[in-house]
Amino acid sequence: METGGRNSGSKSEREEITGESMDFSLIFSQFLSGLSRGAMLFLIASGLSLIFGVMNILNFAHAALWLVGAYLAYTFWNLLQPYGFSLWVSIPLAAVALSAIGWAIERVLIRRIYNRTLSEQLVFTFAMILVIDNLIKIIWGVQDKAIVRPSIVASPVFIFGAPLDSYFIFVIFTGAVVAIGLWWFLSKTKYGHIIKAAVFSREMVSALGIPVPKIYTWVFVLGIFLAGLAGxxxxxxxxxxxxxxxxxxxxxxxxxxxxGFGSLLGTLVGSIIVGEIYAFSILFWPDGAMILIFVVAAIMLIIRPWGLFGTPMRT
Amino acid sequence: MQWSHNMRFFQSYAMKKQLWIIVVIIIAAILPTIIGAFWINVAVEILIMGLFAVSFNMIFGYMGQLSFGHAAFYGVGAYTVGLLMAKLSIPFSLSLIAAMLSAGAFALIIGYFCIRLTGIYFAILTLSFGQLIYYIVFEWYSFTGGDNGLQGIAAPHLLSSVTAYYYFTLVIVIAALIVMWYISRSPFGYTMRAIRDNANRTRFLGINVKRYMLINFVIAGAFAGLAGGLWGPFNQSISPDLLNWTESGIPVFMTVIGGSASFLGPMVGSIIYTFLNAFVTGFTQYWPLIIGIVIMLIILFSPGGIQGLIDKWYKHSDSSDENIEL
Known part of the structure; x- marks a missing residue:
């Protein structure tokens, strides 16, 4: 937090510091920007991984719902604009509203495809993307929407002399809170244990008299809540x-x-890896960021299809 | 009694289907004299996308794996024709052959890795490779034109009218379909079905499962490349979006609509999808909404697609696991 003090220092002082530790500050700021990108990816991918781990459904429409969450946050922010706290309220509101949508989607649609083949499930959720994206267009129109940030996260902060979007600190913070919260939920609570057991063997959970369809509904809602929060x-x-x-x-x-599918730790590590690859390849090979990410993904799938922390149980 | 009854039904059904195909080809041949230029364009699109979808179904229907990166081969074919014609002025016919070869070569490299995986891993690895090639094409401005794509890919003078291009495409697509049909009916095609239904048992019979899958993957990729090659001069420009994963979804949708269990199912799907697209976008911009709902309804209520429905009506039975029908 010493850097916060530097921020208020004179410009020449800052430049001096930048000159001295140019490489380090640049690397550090790229690291933080990669971390915030990773945190965002974690918020999205943790729900995706949770839903896949428990229900064995790869939800292609997860990011489409994430985008709905972003638009919902914009709408809530717009309605609450007179109040100073509007942004901070609209983010959780978007998550809650999207959870309700997720609940309805599970009850009406997803429930009907549990016993279908993998390809049918993939194509079904793929088709959901078309519907959701088109509904977004109908409801919110084709014009881009932008939220005016409150002053506290409007200007960059300087960390070791390198500028960083101050909002990114909030993103990283949210990612960390969700990671810890999910870890606590999965390893310390009764329902978390049930979910972990369901990842391992749904039949066994069902045999213990736990209503699996209900678990499915709530896991899906939790996953979509995370997508809404991320949005x-x-x-x-x-x-x-x-x-x-x-x-x-x-x-x-x-x-x-x-x-690795179904592993929370794996999703966290995977998010940070992808975020950092993106951030650092911008320095060395600006056009190649996405190419590098897919090269890494392809190599991982070839040598270890179940990922860093997954277990090779389902193919 | 029962058996001969079924047999009679089956024969008349098969004959009816053959009759239908002849009728469709005759209609296709006289079509340009009936319809206007707009719908001839739609018909060309139906043929090209249908070829793309049938090639996808070589992997999906006959090998049992869902490829989500098939647009990569389609796009490689399109870019091969585009680059050869625009930069080196190579004739269209030679460029088309080159498109098949280059798409086949890409399929050989990508397939070498993909066929080691099955199920969801196969789907995601094909998706990853597809996106990898998409981003390379997207970023490599000096060679592919980046996100601007390539413009001014003109068909040769002889094919410059839309009717001529339609007949040219019709002949190429029918020839390609006949080749793929014979492949699917050959011992090789039946080996693919065996691998789809039980890879382990097929392996016990002494068959090199991976090699068969790789050959099938290359064939499918090469024909997708041919379809892509036909697209460039028809559209007169190409863009990297031809390789994006959303484009890979189109043959998947067509196959789901038409039915993967029959050889021509994806072509039927292409007719319905492309026609609906042209028709619906005429009066509303909500085409994705409509096609999305249609796909979801088909999966929920008629997983065999349109062909599955027709087969059911004709056969009055559900024992259609032979997968040998046209």
């Missing part, structure tokens, strides 16, 4: 545009592939 956190980063979800869903898949 809300994403909303003020740039402008919200149609089709933003297209690239994000594939990156979330890559995160889950690298980390």
């Amino acid at each position: 809300g956190v994403q909303a003020p980063i740039g402008s919200i545009t149609l089709g933003m979800d297209n690239a994000v869903i594939i990156q979330a898949f890559i995160v889950v592939v690298i980390g």
Whole structure:
């Protein structure tokens, strides 16, 4: 936090520091920007991984719902604009509202495809993307939406002399809180234990008299809640545009592939790896960031398809 | 009694289907004299996308694996034709052959890794490779034109009218379909079905499962490349979006609509998908909404697609696991 003091120092002082530790400050700022990208990916991919781990459904429409969350946050922010706290309220509101949508989707649609083949499930959730993206267009229109940030996260902060978007600190913080919260939930609570048991063997959980369909519904709702939270956190980063979800869903898949399906720790590590690869390849090979990410993903799938922390049980 | 009854039904059904195909080809041949230029364009699109979808179904229907990166081969074919014609002025016919070869070569490299995996891992690895090639094409401005794509890919003078291009595409697509049909009916095609239904048992019979899968993957990739090669001069420009994963979804949708259990199912799917697309976008911009709902309804209520429905009506039975029908 010493750096906060530097921030208020004179410009020449700052430049002196920058000159002295140019490489380090640049690397550190890239590291933080990669970390915030990783935190965002973690918020999205953790829900995806949770849903896949428990229900064995790879939800192609996860990022489309994430985008709905971003638009919902924008709408809530717009309604609450007179109040200073509007952004901080609209993010959790978006998550809650999207959870309700997720609940309805599970009850009406997802429930019907549990016993279908993998390809049918993939194509079904793929078709959901078309519907959701088109509904977004109908409801919110084609114009980009932008949230005006409150002053506290409006200007960059200087950490070791390198500028960093101060909102990124909030993103990293949210990612960390969710990671710890999920870890606590899965390893310390009764329902968390049930979910972990369901990842391992649904038949056994069912045999113990636990209503698996109910577990499915709530796991799906939890996953979509995380997507809504991620969407809300994403909303003020740039402008919200149609089709933003297209690239994000594939990156979330890559995160889950690298980390391992159904592993929370794996998803966390995978998110950070992908975020950092992106941030650092900007320094060395600006056009190659995405290429590098897919090279890493392909190598991982070839040598270790179940990922860093996954177990090779389902193919 | 029962058996001969079924047999009779089956024969008349098969004959009816053959009759239908002849009728469709005759209709296709006289089509340009009936419809206007707009719908001839739609018909060309149906043929090209249908070829793309049938090639996808070589992997999906006959090998039992869902490829989510098939657009990579389609795009490689399109870019091969585009680059050869625009930069080196190579004739269209030679460029088309080159498109098949280059897409096949890409499929050989990518397939070498992909066929080691099955199920969800196969789907994601094909998706990853597809996106890898997409981003390379997208970023490599000096060679591929980056996100601007390539413009001004003109068909040769002889094919410059839309009707001529339609007939040219019709002949190429029918020839390609006949080749793929014979492959699917050959011992090789039946080996693929055996691998799909039980890879382990097929391996016990002494068959090199991986090599068969790789050959099938290359064949499918090469024909997707041919379809892509036909697309460039038809559209007169190409863009990296031809390789994106959303493009890979189109043959998947067509196959789901038409039915993966029959050889021509994906072509039927292409007719329905492309026609609906052209028709619906005429009066509303909500095409994705409509096609999305249609796909979801088909999966929920008629997993065999349109062909599955037709087969059911004809056969009055559900024992259609032979997968040998046209």
